[in-house]
Amino acid sequence: GENVEQHPSTLSVQEGDSAVIKCTYSDSASNYFPWYKQELGKGPQLIIDIRSNVGEKKDQRIAVTLNKTAKHFSLHITETQPEDSAVYFCAAKNSGYSTLTFGKGTMLLVSP
């Protein structure tokens, strides 16, 4: 089955800096890669996703890149704000399966 590795496990940045979280996956047939943000006491919330037919997608301060050859994808947050502080999860899905496989998460702390 699919295995998703996520790094780093924790990331501390100053407000206004950029943050990058990286994930690798094992199943070359995976073709859908969402990113979730989870705040304390809440369920994960989808913030951006990318499909394997594109290499990059951007939504305001958030962007995701995908390298299918290397089987890795990354989340980029620019101009970080304290409200970006949360746990971020990457995930991968193979179209032959119905379920997502998640990474272990990255705790992002943005200091004012």
Add this chain to the structure above:
Amino acid sequence: GAGVSQTPSNKVTEKGKYVELRCDPISGHTALYWYRQSLGQGPEFLIYFQGTGAADDSGLPNDRFFAVRPEGSVSTLKIQRTERGDSAVYLCASSLTSSRERGYTFGSGTRLTVV
């Protein structure tokens, strides 16, 4: 409803007891998923429903775990003879369909503590 609703939000039970966790998906969402999240970990798949049937239950850890979705909407996750290792946050998610790559909408979860 506006989002995925899970009840109760917190459940404390004694070892050996039976518990039921409820999930109300977004109206019209045919796909429903149960995940379990242990402290400091990502969500781990338990079971997936498409309509009323369990299309994939390969993530259920053992036969103490069972889930139903009798009318294709509300789902109940049932755990028999609970063990301390069952303590976790149980997340439910729904989506319009699983036939295309779509993100799920998660509920806030039920935090289960077995003492």
